[in-house]
Amino acid sequence: MPDKTITYEELTPGYKFPPATYELSASFVSKYLKAVDAAGDGFVPPLAVTACAVASMTKAVPLPPGTIAIHASQDLEFLKPVPVGATIECHIGVAQKIARGKMSMLILELDVFDKGKEKVQSGKATIALPA
Amino acid sequence: MLTEIQEGKALNPVVRHITQEKINLYAEASGDFNPIHVDESFAAKTPLGGTIAHGMLNLAYVSEMMTSAFGQSWLSGGKLRAKFKEPARPGDTLTVSSKINCIEQRDNVSYANCGFECRNQKGEMIVAGEAIVKLSSARK
Numbered sequence: 001m002p003d004k005t006i007t008y009e010e011l012t013p014g015y016k017f018p019p020a021t022y023e024l025s026a027s028f029v030s031k032y033l034k035a036v037d038a039a040g041d042g043f044v045p046p047l048a049v050t051a052c053a054v055a056s057m058t059k060a061v062p063l064p065p066g067t068i069a070i071h072a073s074q075d076l077e078f079l080k081p082v083p084v085g086a087t088i089e090c091h092i093g094v095a096q097k098i099a100r101g102k103m104s105m106l107i108l109e110l111d112v113f114d115k116g117k118e119k120v121q122s123g124k125a126t127i128a129l130p131a
Numbered sequence: 132m133l134t135e136i137q138e139g140k141a142l143n144p145v146v147r148h149i150t151q152e153k154i155n156l157y158a159e160a161s162g163d164f165n166p167i168h169v170d171e172s173f174a175a176k177t178p179l180g181g182t183i184a185h186g187m188l189n190l191a192y193v194s195e196m197m198t199s200a201f202g203q204s205w206l207s208g209g210k211l212r213a214k215f216k217e218p219a220r221p222g223d224t225l226t227v228s229s230k231i232n233c234i235e236q237r238d239n240v241s242y243a244n245c246g247f248e249c250r251n252q253k254g255e256m257i258v259a260g261e262a263i264v265k266l267s268s269a270r271k
Contacts, residue, residue: 035156051161071186081206
């Protein structure tokens with residue numbers, strides 16, 4: 001990721017972006033905790049895991065230059081705590097693409113796996129874009 | 132952690148002040164440098180009129196509240212559905228609050244259903260949604 005070989009118009013339901021891998025190092029977690037004003041508890045905050053997945057979505061979705069994409073909604077399920085230092089793999093696919101008036105809604109599915117291929121998190125993000 | 136998990140119980144709220152510095156720190160940590168969050172001159176020319184906090188930064192405060200209340204149960208059995216209603220902007224103070232709406236029993240496991248909301252200092256709804264936590268064992 002990003003897969004710049006595809007355009008936004010070519011994104012269709014069922015399309016899967018190439019997976020993105022992140023190492024959730026102690027320095028990453030420390031930077032994240034500072035950004036969100038929180039204290040650590042030995043695990044990676046679940047939303048820090050999601051942040052990686054969402055950032056990879058942002059990089060992956062090919063938007064026309066100058067387009068403002070708005071994160072409209074987010075569903076998440078946390079399945080397993082992720083220890084600091086773990087490596088995760090984020091899988092993102094297009095679930096739906098809906099045109100609604102002057103807006104277009106892109107619904108993306110995300111699944112996050114640990115090194116042992118166990119799913120640690122899954123979810124769905126709705127991104128609103130000008131049509 | 133909550134000492135009593137019962138219907139109607141309010142969770143301890145989380146209050147956070149949003150600054151451009153925190154938004155920039157979040158962009159660095161997450162790798163999401165969308166200019167609507169970090170480029171003040173770009174953002175000023177958009178219909179939003181200025182930079183906004185990442186939705187996931189606002190949602191992080193919700194997760195922090197849930198982690199404080201439910202600990203490990205949230206990390207390995209939490210679900211949330213959130214709608215981003217309005218953007219949070221630098222200078223805003225956000226208050227995240229929640230209460231346990233009901234406790235459901237399914238297959239001898241209890242689930243706490245919580246409604247949550249995140250409002251700014253003007254009372255405007257920034258994020259609203261629900262969270263469900265799988266508790267360790269059935270309870271009444």
